[in-house]
Amino acid sequence: MNTRETQPSKLLKGATGDWEVVVGMEIHAQVTSKAKLFSGASAEYGGEPNNHVSLVDAAMPGMLPVINEECVKQAIRTGLGLQAQINLRSVFDRKNYFYPDLPQGYQISQYKHPIVGEGEVIVDVTPSERITVGIERLHLEQDAGKSIHDLSATESHVDLNRSGVALMEIVSKPDIRSAEEARAYVSKLRTILRYIGSCDGNMEQGSLRADVNVSVRKPGAPFGTRCEIKNVNSIRFIGQAVEVEARRQIGILEDGGVIAQETRLFDPGKGETRSMRSKEEAHDYRYFPDPDLLPLEFDQAYVDALKVELPELPDEKRARFVADYGLPPYDAGVLVAERASADFFEEAAKGRDAKLVANWVINELFGRLNKEGLDITRSPVSAAAIGAIVDLISTSVISGKIGKDLFEIVWQEGGDPREIVETRGLKQVTDTGAIEKAIDEIIAANPDKVAQAKAKPTMLGWFVGQVMKATGGKANPQAVNELLKSRLGV
Amino acid sequence: MSDPTHLSLAEARDALVAKKLSATELTKAHIEAIEKARALNAFLTETPELALEAARDSDARIARGEARPLEGLPLGIKDLYCTKGVRTTAASRILDDFTPTYESTVSANLWRDGALMLGKLNLDEFAMGSSNETSAFGPVVSPWRRKKGEGFDDAKIVPGGSSGGSSAAVAARLALGATATDTGGSIRQPAAFTGTVGIKPTYGRCSRWGIVAFASSLDQAGPITRTVRDAAIMLRSMAGHDPKDTTSVDAPVPDYEAAIGASVKGRRIGIPKEYRIGGGAEINALWDQGVAWLRDAGAEIVEISLPHTRFALPAYYIIAPAEASSNLARYDGVRYGLREKGRDIADMYEKTRAKGFGAEVRRRVMIGAYVLSHGYYDAFYVRAQKIRSLIKRDFDEAFAAGVDAVLTPATPSTAFAQGEKGAADPVEMYLNDIFTVTVNMAGLPGIAVPGGLGADGLPLGLQLIGRPFDEATLFSLAAALESAAPKIDFPQPWWTDAK
Amino acid sequence: MSVDQATVRRIAHLARIAVEDQEVERLGAELNAILDFVAELSSVDVEGVEPLTSVLPMQMKKRQDVVTDGGFADAILANAPEKDDHYFVVPKVVE
Numbered sequence A: 001m002n003t004r005e006t007q008p009s010k011l012l013k014g015a016t017g018d019w020e021v022v023v024g025m026e027i028h029a030q031v032t033s034k035a036k037l038f039s040g041a042s043a044e045y046g047g048e049p050n051n052h053v054s055l056v057d058a059a060m061p062g063m064l065p066v067i068n069e070e071c072v073k074q075a076i077r078t079g080l081g082l083q084a085q086i087n088l089r090s091v092f093d094r095k096n097y098f099y100p101d102l103p104q105g106y107q108i109s110q111y112k113h114p115i116v117g118e119g120e121v122i123v124d125v126t127p128s129e130r131i132t133v134g135i136e137r138l139h140l141e142q143d144a145g146k147s148i149h150d151l152s153a154t155e156s157h158v159d160l161n162r163s164g165v166a167l168m169e170i171v172s173k174p175d176i177r178s179a180e181e182a183r184a185y186v187s188k189l190r191t192i193l194r195y196i197g198s199c200d201g202n203m204e205q206g207s208l209r210a211d212v213n214v215s216v217r218k219p220g221a222p223f224g225t226r227c228e229i230k231n232v233n234s235i236r237f238i239g240q241a242v243e244v245e246a247r248r249q250i251g252i253l254e255d256g257g258v259i260a261q262e263t264r265l266f267d268p269g270k271g272e273t274r275s276m277r278s279k280e281e282a283h284d285y286r287y288f289p290d291p292d293l294l295p296l297e298f299d300q301a302y303v304d305a306l307k308v309e310l311p312e313l314p315d316e317k318r319a320r321f322v323a324d325y326g327l328p329p330y331d332a333g334v335l336v337a338e339r340a341s342a343d344f345f346e347e348a349a350k351g352r353d354a355k356l357v358a359n360w361v362i363n364e365l366f367g368r369l370n371k372e373g374l375d376i377t378r379s380p381v382s383a384a385a386i387g388a389i390v391d392l393i394s395t396s397v398i399s400g401k402i403g404k405d406l407f408e409i410v411w412q413e414g415g416d417p418r419e420i421v422e423t424r425g426l427k428q429v430t431d432t433g434a435i436e437k438a439i440d441e442i443i444a445a446n447p448d449k450v451a452q453a454k455a456k457p458t459m460l461g462w463f464v465g466q467v468m469k470a471t472g473g474k475a476n477p478q479a480v481n482e483l484l485k486s487r488l489g490v
Numbered sequence B: 001m002s003d004p005t006h007l008s009l010a011e012a013r014d015a016l017v018a019k020k021l022s023a024t025e026l027t028k029a030h031i032e033a034i035e036k037a038r039a040l041n042a043f044l045t046e047t048p049e050l051a052l053e054a055a056r057d058s059d060a061r062i063a064r065g066e067a068r069p070l071e072g073l074p075l076g077i078k079d080l081y082c083t084k085g086v087r088t089t090a091a092s093r094i095l096d097d098f099t100p101t102y103e104s105t106v107s108a109n110l111w112r113d114g115a116l117m118l119g120k121l122n123l124d125e126f127a128m129g130s131s132n133e134t135s136a137f138g139p140v141v142s143p144w145r146r147k148k149g150e151g152f153d154d155a156k157i158v159p160g161g162s163s164g165g166s167s168a169a170v171a172a173r174l175a176l177g178a179t180a181t182d183t184g185g186s187i188r189q190p191a192a193f194t195g196t197v198g199i200k201p202t203y204g205r206c207s208r209w210g211i212v213a214f215a216s217s218l219d220q221a222g223p224i225t226r227t228v229r230d231a232a233i234m235l236r237s238m239a240g241h242d243p244k245d246t247t248s249v250d251a252p253v254p255d256y257e258a259a260i261g262a263s264v265k266g267r268r269i270g271i272p273k274e275y276r277i278g279g280g281a282e283i284n285a286l287w288d289q290g291v292a293w294l295r296d297a298g299a300e301i302v303e304i305s306l307p308h309t310r311f312a313l314p315a316y317y318i319i320a321p322a323e324a325s326s327n328l329a330r331y332d333g334v335r336y337g338l339r340e341k342g343r344d345i346a347d348m349y350e351k352t353r354a355k356g357f358g359a360e361v362r363r364r365v366m367i368g369a370y371v372l373s374h375g376y377y378d379a380f381y382v383r384a385q386k387i388r389s390l391i392k393r394d395f396d397e398a399f400a401a402g403v404d405a406v407l408t409p410a411t412p413s414t415a416f417a418q419g420e421k422g423a424a425d426p427v428e429m430y431l432n433d434i435f436t437v438t439v440n441m442a443g444l445p446g447i448a449v450p451g452g453l454g455a456d457g458l459p460l461g462l463q464l465i466g467r468p469f470d471e472a473t474l475f476s477l478a479a480a481l482e483s484a485a486p487k488i489d490f491p492q493p494w495w496t497d498a499k
Numbered sequence C: 001m002s003v004d005q006a007t008v009r010r011i012a013h014l015a016r017i018a019v020e021d022q023e024v025e026r027l028g029a030e031l032n033a034i035l036d037f038v039a040e041l042s043s044v045d046v047e048g049v050e051p052l053t054s055v056l057p058m059q060m061k062k063r064q065d066v067v068t069d070g071g072f073a074d075a076i077l078a079n080a081p082e083k084d085d086h087y088f089v090v091p092k093v094v095e
C-alpha cells in the first residue's frame, strides 16, 4: 500500500474540512564510541564538569581535530542498516555560530557531502499497516556542550563534557502522516540503531533526540510551511508534539492566518509548542569545508567488510520468525523490537511450539515486564522457565490457568517450574474417578441447576466452574466437559 | 672567544660540541643582547631564567658526551607558538594573559633536540600583516636603517611581517635562529626585508598543532636564520609527522644540511614571465643577477609561464580571511583571554571582540564572514578555491615539464618605513605578498635568500619555489645563491643606545 | 558588489564585533576597497574547475577509539576569565 497517497483515516478534522499532517524528522543519535569524534576524551555520559574534555574540545588556540575511526564505521554500519547509499567520499564542513557551549565557534558537521545518502526504514504502524519512510541522508557531526541556566539568576554555567561527542544526524523525508506514524518511525529507527550497536537509544540521557518538522495541508495540496520543533526527547512527546503543532497550525490557517516558518519548543507540561524567538534571529551559518580535515575517503571493500560483520537486522529477523516459526507478522515484529527479546524468544522456543511460546512471551512476560517497568534483560523469569511452563501446559501436566499461576510463582519466587508443580501439587487431575466424584457431589447439591441445564445447555459453563473450583483448578477441563455432558445428558 | 652572538647557528653548534664555548656563555651573550635591544621591540616575553636553566642542562649533557642535534642553541619563538607555562599572545589583546598548559609540536621538537628558548617574539596580530605594525604590543623596529647620503635617515624601518620579531631578532643577532610562520609570505617577506634566510616548507611538512591558527589551509611553520645551512639545520628538527595534525605528512625528514654545497649542475630553473610585473626595476635587476648566479653554478635556465599568478593575491584575500573568520571565532571571552562585561552574552561577545581584536584583524574577520555569508559563498569563496586549483595546476604543469625549482623575487621592493604603507588603503600593504602568496596557495615550499642591498642600503631577497616535499633541492640552490651573492653585513647595534 | 552601511552592521553582528556608529562608514569603505581588489577574479574562466579542498594528495589518518585525553578540568579552566567550581561562567543566556 502506498501510504503516501492521502489516507482518509489519517486526516484531522477541522472547521473547514479535513487536513493532512506532514512530518519529517531529524534525529540526532549519539554514536556509541569510547572517545569523542575528533578528540581522545571520553564520550561517556556524565562525569565531573569539564572533566571529559581535551584541549581540542575546549577549542584552545592551535588545537586540531583528528577523526575517530570507530565513529566513521558506526555511521557506515548505520547507513547499511538503513539500506542507504554509502558515500565513499564525504567532506566535513564548519557550521559557524556563536554560543557559549560551542567552544570553537563552529560545529564540525557534514553539509554538502554527507557520509550516507538516501535510504529507507520500514515501519509497522499497526498490526495491519506497514509504511516506508524515506531517509534523506545521515551525517556525522559534533555535539555541543551544556549550558546550565538555573545555577544562578544572572549567569549561565558551561560544562563541555558533551562537547565533541559524535552524533549521527539522520534526516527523514517528509513521509510521515500522523503522530502515530511519527512514534512508530522513531521506535523503529531506535530498534535498528540498537541492533547495530551504533547508538544506545537512551532518550532520557539525550542519546536520541528528535527535531520534528510539522506542516499541514489540505489533501492533495502542495506542502505547507513547516515549523521545526527542536529536541523532543521521548517517543510519547514526539507524538504529542505532532498532534498539538498540527492543531495549532490548522487553527491559524482556518482563522485566515499564515504559518511563520520558525523553530519551536514543545512544552510537555503545558501540552503546547512555543516559538524560540531568541534562536530565531537570522542565522547565517557560513558553511565551508573544514580546512583542518581532509576529505573522508574509503573504498568499497571497507564498506563490504563492515557489511559482513553486521548482525541480523530486525526486518530480516522478523521475516525469519514468520517463515521459520510460523508467527503472525505483527507478533514477530513485537518480538524483534529489541534484540534481547528476540534472543529470549528464540531460546525459549527451541524445540517447542513456537506460537505458544510467542504468546507466552508477548502476553504474559512482556505484559508483566511493562507493568513493572523492567527490561527483558532483567526479567525474573528466564527463557528456560518460560519454556518449561509451555512444556508443562502442552503435555497437559498443568492447565493454562495453572500455567498463569505458575508463572506468577516463578516471577515472585524464582525456581524450576517443574519442581514447583511437583512440590505444590499443581498437576492437572486427569483421573476420571476423582472428577466424577466431584461432579456427582455437585449434581446432588444443585438439583435446580441440573433442571435448568437440561433446558439451557449454556448452563454447562456454571457446572464446569464448580468442578474446577472443587478440584482446585487442577482438573483437566476437557475431561470435565465430556463427563459433565454425559452426566447431564446435554 | 669573541662575541658568540656573531656565530652562525652551525658554528655555535660546532663550538659547543668542541667545548670551545659553553651553552651558558652562549645563552648569556644572547640574553645581554636582548636586554640592550628592547628599543627594537622584537621580544614580547623574555625568558632568561628558563634559558639559563636549559643551558646548564645542555652543558651537562655536552660534558657527558650526550649532545643532541641542537644542544644548547638559543632560539627565539614567534609568539604564535603555544609554549607551556609561558604567556602566549599572538600579539593580540584578546588572548590577554593566556598561558598555555601545552607546548606546540614544532617548539617541542626543537626542545627535544636540545635547543633552548630565549623568549617569545613579536608579530603582526594573529600573523595578519606584512610589516609588524598590527601588533597590539607595538611595531617591531628593523635593525636595518635606510641610507641617506653618507649616513642614515631617522625613519624606523619595518622588519616585514608577520614574523617581524623573528626576522629582526635574527638580523640583530638576538638569537641564533627563530621560529616563524608563513600564511601568505610571513616567513619569506620579513627574511627578505632583513637580509636573513627564511623557508616556508611544503604544506604538511611541519605540524600546525599548538600554533595559533590564522588560515588553516595555508599556515606553515618554518625557521628564519642568518644562513641557508642554519635554516636547513633548524627545519630538520622542526619538521616531521604529528598524529595530532592530520594535515601533516607521514614521511621521513631528510638531512637537509647534507644538501648544502651539493652541486646544482643541470638543475632546471624556471623563470616565470608573469612575475616581471609587480616589482620595481631594482628587484628585477636583482632577479636577473640571481638567474646569472645559478647559470654560473651550472643550472639550466628555462622560461616558464604561470598564467594565473596575478589572481593569487586576490584569491588569497578571500580564502585567508574566510578561514580566519572561523578560526578566530573561538576568541569569545568564555574560556580564556579577554572578557569585556556585557548586558548579556551577545553583548559580551561583541564588546570583547571589538576591544580584543585590532583594526586589521577586525577587517579580515569581517571580510571573511562576508565572503562566506549566504548568497556570496559561491561567488567569492568557491570561485577563489577554483582559482586556487588553477594556480596549483600552473605549478604542477611546470614541474611536470621538468622544472626543478622556480626563481622569483621575494618582495617587490626593499623594506619601507613605519606608517609609510597601507594607512589609507589596506590593499597597498597586501601587495607586499604578491610574489610569495602563490606558494601558499599551491602548498609548495619556498625559500627567501638575501641577494644584496638596494640603493637605500636595505636588503633585497630572492625566492626559490620547489616541488612538494623537495626542500632539499631548495637548500642546495639557495646555498649556491648565498655563496654567489655579496656577503650581507648585518647592522651594527645602533639600537643599544636608542632611548 | 558593494557593501552598504546596513551590510556592514549585519556582517559585524555575524562576526560578533561591536561597531560604533562613526566607524561604519570607514569600515564600509575599507571593505569595499578589498572587494574591489578581489573583483577581477570574476574575469577568470573557472568552467569545469573543481574547487581545491586540499593541496595534499593524501588520505586522512584516523584515530583509534581509545580514551587518551581529558581528565584535567583544572587545566581546561586554568585561563578562564570567570569560573565557578569546575564550570565556565558567562552572562545569562536567555533561551
Ligand SMILES: [Mg+2]
Residues within 6 Å of the ligand: A026, A211
Ligand atoms: Mg537540525
Ligand SMILES: [Zn+2]
Residues within 6 Å of the ligand: A028, A141, A169
Ligand atoms: Zn545536527
